[in-house]
Amino acid sequence: MISRRALMASLAAAPVAAAGAAAAPPSTGGRRRFPNPTLLTQDNERVAFYDDLMKGKIVLVNFFYVECTGICPAATANLLKVQELLGERVGRDIFIYSITLKPLEDRPAQLKMYQEMHNIKPGWTLLTGSAEDCELLRRRLGFADIDPVVDRDTANHIGVVLIGNERIDRWMACPVQTEPTQIVRSVSWMGR
Amino acid sequence: MLTRRDLLKYGIGAATLSGFAPRWARGDDGGGARTPFVTEPFIQALPSPLIKSSFSSGTGCVAALPTTGIKAGPDKHQFFDAEGCTPTLAYTIDVRPGMHQFHPHMPATKIFGYDGTFPGPTFIAHYGEPILVRFFNNLPADHEGFGIPSITTHLHNGHTASESDGYPGNFHDSGTYWDNHYPNILNGFSTGPTNSCDCMNTLWYHDHREDFTAQNVYAGLAGFYLLFDDADCNDEKRGLRLPSGEFDVPMVFADKVFDAEGQAVFDFFNLDGILGDKYTVNGAIQPFLQVKRRKYRLRFLDAGPSRFYALAMSDGRPFVQIANDGNLLNTPFERPIVTLGVAERQDVIVDFSNNLVGDKVYLLNRAEQTDGRGPTGNLLTPGDPLVEFQVVASTDDFSQIPSTLRPPPVSDFTGATTRFWEFNRGNGQWTVNGKIFRPEEIRAHVKRNTKEVWTLKNGGGGWSHPIHIHFEEFRTLSRNGRRPQPFEDRKDIAVLGPGEEVTVGFHFRDFLGRYVMHCHNVVHEDHAMMIRFDLEE
Numbered sequence: 001m002i003s004r005r006a007l008m009a010s011l012a013a014a015p016v017a018a019a020g021a022a023a024a025p026p027s028t029g030g031r032r033r034f035p036n037p038t039l040l041t042q043d044n045e046r047v048a049f050y051d052d053l054m055k056g057k058i059v060l061v062n063f064f065y066v067e068c069t070g071i072c073p074a075a076t077a078n079l080l081k082v083q084e085l086l087g088e089r090v091g092r093d094i095f096i097y098s099i100t101l102k103p104l105e106d107r108p109a110q111l112k113m114y115q116e117m118h119n120i121k122p123g124w125t126l127l128t129g130s131a132e133d134c135e136l137l138r139r140r141l142g143f144a145d146i147d148p149v150v151d152r153d154t155a156n157h158i159g160v161v162l163i164g165n166e167r168i169d170r171w172m173a174c175p176v177q178t179e180p181t182q183i184v185r186s187v188s189w190m191g192r
Numbered sequence: 193m194l195t196r197r198d199l200l201k202y203g204i205g206a207a208t209l210s211g212f213a214p215r216w217a218r219g220d221d222g223g224g225a226r227t228p229f230v231t232e233p234f235i236q237a238l239p240s241p242l243i244k245s246s247f248s249s250g251t252g253c254v255a256a257l258p259t260t261g262i263k264a265g266p267d268k269h270q271f272f273d274a275e276g277c278t279p280t281l282a283y284t285i286d287v288r289p290g291m292h293q294f295h296p297h298m299p300a301t302k303i304f305g306y307d308g309t310f311p312g313p314t315f316i317a318h319y320g321e322p323i324l325v326r327f328f329n330n331l332p333a334d335h336e337g338f339g340i341p342s343i344t345t346h347l348h349n350g351h352t353a354s355e356s357d358g359y360p361g362n363f364h365d366s367g368t369y370w371d372n373h374y375p376n377i378l379n380g381f382s383t384g385p386t387n388s389c390d391c392m393n394t395l396w397y398h399d400h401r402e403d404f405t406a407q408n409v410y411a412g413l414a415g416f417y418l419l420f421d422d423a424d425c426n427d428e429k430r431g432l433r434l435p436s437g438e439f440d441v442p443m444v445f446a447d448k449v450f451d452a453e454g455q456a457v458f459d460f461f462n463l464d465g466i467l468g469d470k471y472t473v474n475g476a477i478q479p480f481l482q483v484k485r486r487k488y489r490l491r492f493l494d495a496g497p498s499r500f501y502a503l504a505m506s507d508g509r510p511f512v513q514i515a516n517d518g519n520l521l522n523t524p525f526e527r528p529i530v531t532l533g534v535a536e537r538q539d540v541i542v543d544f545s546n547n548l549v550g551d552k553v554y555l556l557n558r559a560e561q562t563d564g565r566g567p568t569g570n571l572l573t574p575g576d577p578l579v580e581f582q583v584v585a586s587t588d589d590f591s592q593i594p595s596t597l598r599p600p601p602v603s604d605f606t607g608a609t610t611r612f613w614e615f616n617r618g619n620g621q622w623t624v625n626g627k628i629f630r631p632e633e634i635r636a637h638v639k640r641n642t643k644e645v646w647t648l649k650n651g652g653g654g655w656s657h658p659i660h661i662h663f664e665e666f667r668t669l670s671r672n673g674r675r676p677q678p679f680e681d682r683k684d685i686a687v688l689g690p691g692e693e694v695t696v697g698f699h700f701r702d703f704l705g706r707y708v709m710h711c712h713n714v715v716h717e718d719h720a721m722m723i724r725f726d727l728e729e
Contacts, residue, residue, distance in 0.1 A: 146464050160463065
């Protein structure tokens with residue numbers, strides 16, 4: 001019979017892979033952190049989420065849908081002020097992304113209409129994609145509620161804006177309804 | 193035959209005491225992240241943080257401090273020149289990156305550390321001995337990964353002025369320093385009379401950077417600050433004769449996940465609360481502590497980020513609890529399980545004199561917790577071992593467990609201003625009375641040297657919130673409409689389990705300025721579950 005001590009030593013001899021039930025090993029940054037699905041912009045352009053939208057950039061990301069009458073109108077109004085305050089940096093080294101929660105309804109044409117209706121300027125991209133890809137991103141970026149009942153209620157969806165600098169792997173999130181100046185202040189903590 | 197997976201799942205080896213089988217630190221975090229290292233338990237000794245030495249002493253001690261870099265603040269200190277407040281000891285803390293070995297079978301891990309260490313050095317402070325600590329931010333401005341090289345240091349439950357309190361907005365960047373003045377003086381000193389009933393003893397200091405507290409504390413910015421007085425005096429032959437010196441053992445619990453390179457992983461994209469699959473105690477994964485056959489004072493601290501503990505001894509013996517949140521109780525209280533929410537401190541006495549040399553006893557966490565919401569309420573059997581106590585020798589014991597420790601102050605809250613605070617969640621955002629934290633918004637104007645009664649209510653959804661109020665600790669007046677337990681009287685954290693409501697009373701004394709109340713699940717805190725209140729004339 002193998003002694004406890006020997007068993008421990010054998011198990012501890014070298015780093016071993018996580019037990020089968022475990023999820024993928026935690027990632028430390030970059031592409032391993034983000035999936036890279038192909039999405040469509042309001043102009044019907046195909047973009048790779050990580051390669052084209054995140055890599056090396058300072059970003060603000062939220063989720064929304066065109067017909068939302070809950071938190072989205074206020075969130076969009078707030079982000080418009082943020083875009084104005086950030087000025088020409090938006091589209092140069094800072095990028096704003098709003099990903100739809102209803103990719104089946106919000107196709108590029110609907111996103112385009114939303115962009116024009118709100119006078120959203122370049123540097124802020126509205127995104128849709130397949131239902132699976134949008135759902136994957138929603139979950140990986142922390143926009144799913146832990147309570148499945150709450151999570152199914154799209155009208156009460158998560159109202160935060162994720163703010164980060166992919167180049168230095170610095171991330172935070174803040175309520176999208178906070179003062180626009182507070183969001184701009186948070187962006188200033190992301191370095192260059 | 194047992195597979196490796198079974199072994200990991202069930203723990204391995206023959207049962208030792210009371211049917212208890214030692215096992216690995218267990219992964220149960222909701223995010224599913226797992227550390228890809230097997231860390232054999234109980235092969236490293238419990239680290240003892242260094243004791244911090246002063247840089248200079250006496251009159252002029254502050255002027256003698258180095259001034260490398262730019263002074264970020266504060267412009268002035270309240271009561272700096274008042275009798276009993278002028279520092280007689282001055283310290284420097286070098287906040288910098290370091291490398292830390294959490295387990296011998298893992299590579300060293302990059303940390304942020306006070307003096308480059310985790311835990312940070314322990315301050316041994318005394319009432320009547322005011323100090324000043326100069327915190328140099330020597331974190332690299334070009335730091336990459338979680339954590340931000342921008343800091344503000346909070347002495348948790350210190351009776352300190354706002355400018356020395358680590359207000360979240362008072363952060364300062366790389367290459368700058370900030371002076372915190374800790375007068376180590378009794379509450380009410382500016383109006384008198386003071387009462388030694390207000391003494392507090394087990395404090396800790398940690399980073400409080402706005403929106404980045406969870407990341408910076410997880411990176412390593414936490415340490416003990418032990419405050420002594422004439423009764424709790426760090427000498428077991430005097431005063432209350434509590435176990436002292438090497439027999440007074442602070443333990444800070446912090447759970448973490450590591451990646452394949454041994455680096456700590458912080459899940460940025462979880463706004464609920466994050467759990468680690470490795471239990472660390474004083475920076476070591478599942479250490480042992482060699483003990484002698486006598487009484488020990490163990491000071492438990494939960495440094496989070498989000499885990500709750502239900503601590504128990506493997507042989508079922510009760511702890512003798514002597515303090516809660518650093519406040520000595522009126523009388524010692526026997527509890528088989530001592531619970532600990534994030535940032536709470538519980539001091540207990542454990543007596544090993546009835547053990548034999550060679551015995552092994554385990555400190556267990558029996559709380560089941562599967563996500564950031566809080567403990568499920570189930571008790572694990574046997575539980576996860578945190579520390580193995582190895583009884584190695586006999587020795588003298590001059591300490592005692594006094595029948596009376598510290599009678600609480602007489603407090604009359606008749607006519608006090610009342611306030612109501614509900615802690616809630618909406619659209620995935622954390623709120624207090626339905627509002628998110630805005631640094632410039634003063635949610636309560638509190639008049640200096642007055643009393644207030646606050647009701648703290650958990651808004652529901654199955655979440656637990658350890659609520660911390662800065663500056664002035666409180667008396668717990670009721671929990672869910674009932675008289676509180678005798679061990680939750682004077683506190684600075686009120687744990688609100690699902691649906692709970694706690695009423696607390698304060699006597700806000702001495703200092704003016706801005707302070708905060710927040711959830712100490714630091715992930716909730718960083719996502720705006722905080723209010724600012726100001727002490728005003």
